[in-house]
Amino acid sequence: MVGVFGALVGVFAFNQLRVVASAMQLLNTNVEIADLTHNVLFRVFLFIVIAGMYWAWLDWALKEK
Secondary structure, eight states: OHHHHHHHHHHHHHHHHHHHHHHHHHHHSOHHHHHHHHHHHHHHHHHHHHHHHHHHHHHHHHSOO
């Protein structure tokens, strides 16, 4: 349960950073660049979250008991 809570907090915080970065781009640049930034950040976010979850699971599964 500790891992689940940690993952939820981590993903939520990382997602908030992505949303703020996308909003800042929308406020400071034109719509096309903001859309591109949003799309790139979303894909990077998904990759990092999926890779991070896999790494955490693999690390937990391979620990010697």
